[in-house]
Amino acid sequence: MSYNSNQHLTTSESDLSEQPGLEFTDWMFDGWLNENSSSLADSVMYPVYQEGEVDEFVGNTIQQGQPSSRDSGREKEVRERFAFKTKSEIEILDDGFKWRKYGKKMVKNSPNPRNYYKCSVEGCPVKKRVERDREDPKYVITTYEGVHTHESS
DNA sequence: CGCCTTTGACCTGCGC
């Protein structure tokens, strides 16, 4: 764990229910249970670690770094980031939102590409990135960033 | 026709 004491991290279940991150899991599970029920048995989902940052059970709240020149003038944002791993053969998992792919990159460690998606709903700042687990190509790692400002359906 | 992928170029932070 690499949290500073000034970062608020909730770990108890009662506190988790207050966290925006929990909403992610709600609709995620809903969407995937409905849309991907065929592969549900193999779709084990659980939070995953990210470099340098450790996610608690259901996600965390992190302070993004100092504003870049592109962001200069805006105040520092706090974003929700949530990553998890899914055992799936396909990486285009329908979670109930409309996504527009805006980039693809090869990552150095892995032979697998990483895909960048953005929520295509007007004004919604949510992004996600999808990549395969480099050790277990059977798994897909999905990282959500931001909070949806609208309903999924 | 509108929205989507694709893809290489571009930008930026960081380490050497």
Added chain:
DNA sequence: GCGCAGGTCAAAGGCG
């Protein structure tokens, strides 16, 4: 300062 790595842009084409 340079090069690399990760993230984003945008022009071009595809598909309903």
